[in-house]
Amino acid sequence: MKIGITCYPTYGGSGIVATELGLELANLGHEVHFITYANPIRLDPGTPRIHYHEVEVSTYPLFQYPPYSLALASRMAEVAERYELDLLHVHYAIPHSISALLARDMLAKHRRLPFVTTLHGTDITLVGTDRSYFPITKFSIEQSDGVTAVSDYLRQRTLEVFGVEKPIHVILNFVNCETYQPHPESRRLQTFAPGEKLLIHISNFRPVKRVGDCIRILGQVRKHAPAHLLMVGDGPERMPAEELAHDLGVASHVTFLGKQDHVERLIPLAHVLLLPSELESFGLAALEGMACGVPPVASRGGGLAELVTDGVDGYLEPVGDISAHAARVTELLSDDALHRRISGGARHTTQTRFCTSLIIPQYEQVYREVCRG
Ligand code: GMT
Numbered sequence: 001m002k003i004g005i006t007c008y009p010t011y012g013g014s015g016i017v018a019t020e021l022g023l024e025l026a027n028l029g030h031e032v033h034f035i036t037y038a039n040p041i042r043l044d045p046g047t048p049r050i051h052y053h054e055v056e057v058s059t060y061p062l063f064q065y066p067p068y069s070l071a072l073a074s075r076m077a078e079v080a081e082r083y084e085l086d087l088l089h090v091h092y093a094i095p096h097s098i099s100a101l102l103a104r105d106m107l108a109k110h111r112r113l114p115f116v117t118t119l120h121g122t123d124i125t126l127v128g129t130d131r132s133y134f135p136i137t138k139f140s141i142e143q144s145d146g147v148t149a150v151s152d153y154l155r156q157r158t159l160e161v162f163g164v165e166k167p168i169h170v171i172l173n174f175v176n177c178e179t180y181q182p183h184p185e186s187r188r189l190q191t192f193a194p195g196e197k198l199l200i201h202i203s204n205f206r207p208v209k210r211v212g213d214c215i216r217i218l219g220q221v222r223k224h225a226p227a228h229l230l231m232v233g234d235g236p237e238r239m240p241a242e243e244l245a246h247d248l249g250v251a252s253h254v255t256f257l258g259k260q261d262h263v264e265r266l267i268p269l270a271h272v273l274l275l276p277s278e279l280e281s282f283g284l285a286a287l288e289g290m291a292c293g294v295p296p297v298a299s300r301g302g303g304l305a306e307l308v309t310d311g312v313d314g315y316l317e318p319v320g321d322i323s324a325h326a327a328r329v330t331e332l333l334s335d336d337a338l339h340r341r342i343s344g345g346a347r348h349t350t351q352t353r354f355c356t357s358l359i360i361p362q363y364e365q366v367y368r369e370v371c372r373g
Contacts, residue, residue, distance in 0.1 A: 007091035014120035069095035076103035097140035114145035121281030151303030174359035182293030183268035193228030200270035205235025213276035220326035290346035313345035
């Protein structure tokens with residue numbers, strides 16, 4: 001098939017899922033056209049059957065807000081026509097779904113161009129419920145030819161919040177089990193903090209991630225076990241987290257690495273992955289950790305419970321309960337047998353439920369259905 005993919009090409013989970021999906025589809029022989037305002041971060045432009053079309057948004061003094069959604073819709077229609085795309089697949093409803101709807105209508109006289117919307121989380125739980133976007137998000141879901149959600153939790157929330165009657169397919173996120181692998185030797189030889197065990201947190205440092213909790217957890221863990229925390233990513237909560245590390249006297253035990261392209265090289269160095277978010281519709285970072293045999297200690301609730309089985313392949317604790325999170329991390333750092341068991345469980349869960357080969361065919365099936373009409 002010839003598939004157009006649109007996503008936020010930044011360090012968010014939805015952009016990463018969209019990019020990895022495009023790469024896997026190209027690997028399976030499909031022709032994939034990314035239509036985005038910048039090259040997605042994990043996309044190697046030299047990959048066979050991958051094409052990249054930039055959306056240029058020109059400004060004009062009249063525009064206080066340049067109309068990106070319209071520029072995107074024009075580009076989608078143009079690329080679809082020129083390359084004879086079979087469908088568009090947009091990731092994150094706002095505004096991609098509306099742009100796809102416009103592109104579909106623009107071409108309606110000449111060709112059929114169905115579109116699939118994948119809901120990722122904050123497009124429903126935060127932004128979509130904002131009054132300014134609620135009606136148009138609901139409309140875009142109803143108008144999509146196919147809708148998928150990355151967890152059953154997100155599917156339920158969408159049905160509750162928007163009251164839509166559209167069937168929503170749950171297609172869980174996936175990870176490439178060859179790229180994301182354990183490396184016990186590199187863990188032993190890590191040079192960030194020789195002799196100490198590493199904790200890792202990866203996110204876009206938005207308030208929903210509760211990055212300050214990672215620092216507080218480290219503070220408590222260090223009372224019982226030598227540990228060093230790698231903070232990967234960047235965003236509005238980074239500075240407050242750096243200040244908190246100073247205030248709690250643990251600044252020399254935290255390394256802020258900023259945005260990193262190859263997290264698959266960093267994660268295997270760690271013993272535990274911290275994800276104390278307020279809410280995750282899925283929690284892709286936890287899955288990437290599990291694939292590398294790095295057990296997540298994460299917040300209970302949302303979609304994380306569809307991924308992590310408490311005490312089997314990671315731990316789930318109440319949001320904001322620093323002592324509970326810290327106690328689990330301390331156990332994993334101090335008890336090698338326990339760590340081996342949970343780490344093995346994490347890798348096993350990934351291989352049996354979340355590897356690309358298990359998930360990508362589910363997207364292909366949705367594509368076939370919407371193309372049949
Ligand atoms: O977590 C973010 O702020 C980024 C956001 C996105 O859309 O880029 O992530 C969402 O999508 C990811 C990929 O499907 C999920 O793993 C994350 O759980 C979800 N984030 C939230 O629900 C907060």
